[in-house]
């Protein structure tokens with residue numbers, strides 16, 4: 224069960240090697256979290272991540288999960304819930320894609336969309352329904368500022384995140400009153416393996432900072448969290464910039 | 475029997491979860507509700523005054539017991555009442571005071587049910603004299619997981635597991651409660667100020683035995699030399715001859731006043747350090763340095779906050795945490811350290827309450843032990859509060875103290891065994907009595923009770 228501050232005792236991460244998710248897990252394990260499920264594509268990195276959390280005192284287990292294989296989500300994730308209540312699900316998987324290549328290769332663009340959006344729809348719904356049966360729990364969804372207004376430079380990723388974001392918001396409304404809390408997290412540029420080698424955007428932040436914001440958001444039972452917080456204002460300004468100007472912005 | 479799916483919290487309004495709320499109106503309907511519980515079980519709920527998650531059950535059933543509110547029998551000679559578990563202490567006072575009887579123990583609110591009072595084994599300002607509520611319960615009827623009703627008498631193991639057992643041994647249906655004779659419905663109260671924590675402890679230690687009721691309100695925002703400054707209010711039921719002549723004609727009338735309710739929506743962070751500090755300052759200055767024999771209403775003396783319905787809303791949407799611990803006599807050093815840390819930290823806490831307990835109570839999970847208990851409210855949004863309270867828990871556990879489960883919403887489960895040495899016994903009894911875990915609450919899940 225979550226405590227008065229929204230800190231979970233059990234955590235399920237979808238995208239078990241995500242740096243943001245693992246920073247969050249470390250933070251929560253230091254507080255109350257004892258059980259951590261890392262769902263992800265089987266790899267040495269996934270096992271190593273579990274081992275690391277065990278070293279911190281968690282009971283960490285891995286489970287094979289592929290966002291692209293929507294058909295299997297009910298079964299693989301359903302099994303996790305039969306082992307005991309899950310207080311928090313962190314939906315963290317995602318791919319950035321390669322905008323230039325993806326524009327030329329529609330099928331690789333589709334993979335970005337399928338991972339970030341379709342995969343989240345199926346796994347998100349499976350988890351939401353299980354949480355609803357429990358009568359409690361938080362579903363934390365890693366969206367992105369990129370979904371707030373799609374930009375020329377990464378609109379394939381951006382549009383998939385826009386879909387995810389809208390889906391998660393609607394799901395949060397649908398679950399209102401069910402005891403399940405949905406929190407949409409919109410980080411800006413985060414230094415992780417996803418962005419390795421890329422030019423940093425203004426207000427760049429770290430996985431640890433996102434983790435901290437998630438913990439604070441749980442405490443407030445927030446529905447939307449921006450990281451860093453200043454992005455809320457920045458994005459609300461950018462949203463109103465006219466198209467011709469926005470198109471030319473170097474962001 | 476009506477049933478709705480609703481979001482449920484405790485009085486602190488933290489960690490809401492959703493459950494099927496059923497409202498049984500008879501013992502048979504309670505049994506039906508328990509039978510119908512399903513895999514996620516059920517838990518009885520009274521008036522929802524437990525601060526944390528004791529009367530919540532995510533995804534399962536919550537039995538609202540307040541419709542089971544019949545007073546079955548009153549023995550006005552012997553001072554004994556038999557009543558349903560859903561009867562409130564408020565109701566008992568209304569009915570019994572005119573007959574010259576008072577409830578044996580009352581906490582800081584009249585709005586708790588008899589079932590809740592036993593389940594949490596509550597205490598009041600008279601603990602140093604009278605012990606906890608369950609000590610005055612001669613017997614109770616308990617519906618257990620197998621659907622049978624047991625009449626459980628004081629002194630039996632099942633009684634001691636149920637007193638303070640947080641509803642996890644079964645549903646209390648009714649109880650036989652022994653009352654306290656009173657001549658009037660007024661209290662005779664002595665008030666004095668203590669300049670700091672040591673002064674306070676010295677005063678309480680020296681003269682508490684002279685009073686049936688004793689409590690100190692302590693300003694935890696005061697620092698330095700004023701750390702622990704407090705106002706002691708102690709007293710007893712006023713005898714008839716203490717009343718002014720005119721009042722002696724109707725000495726037993728019970729008329730608690732009520733102010734307008736706190737607004738439903740309160741912005742977050744209204745209660746910062748500055749506002750609370752100012753309030754505490756004014757309150758301390760306003761208290762008389764020393765006053766004897768002041769006549770007060772029962773509601774003024776025991777239940778000042780009941781005058782403001784829904785006062786818990788003033789903490790806003792994120793709610794608040796009440797932290798209450800007890801430390802045995804001889805552990806005053808640890809108490810000083812903890813009070814020092816709280817005041818250093820500047821928790822925006824309204825008046826906290828310090829009290830001396832008497833002997834421990836027989837309930838396996840009963841909270842009181844001979845020593846000092848401190849209770850304070852803190853807004854849940856205070857940054858770093860979770861780890862801060864964890865650190866205080868460590869101090870409490872290291873000094874063989876404990877945290878009160880009826881207030882808890884955040885204790886680290888690993889510490890529970892050290893705090894409650896009879897926990898193993900309690901778990902074993904539950905395992906035997908309720909192997910499928912029919913009686914389950916968010917609290918029992920969180921702490922693996």
Ligand SMILES: NC(=O)c1ccc[n+]([C@@H]2O[C@H](COP(=O)([O-])OP(=O)(O)OC[C@H]3O[C@@H](n4cnc5c(N)ncnc54)[C@H](OP(=O)(O)O)[C@@H]3O)[C@@H](O)[C@H]2O)c1
Nearest residue numbers: 238240241242243264289290316317365367412413415417
């Ligand atoms: N980094 C940023 O700047 C940033 C900013 C805003 C939002 N976000 C979002 O935050 C989330 C986490 O990002 P991160 O920075 O922690 O990046 P990361 O370390 O690269 O994590 C991405 C995760 O997604 C998983 N994944 C990718 N495709 C998958 C699939 N088909 N099935 C299952 N798992 C799959 C990866 O698992 P494998 O190990 O199997 O590849 C990896 O665990 C992502 O949703 C990202 O879009 C990131």
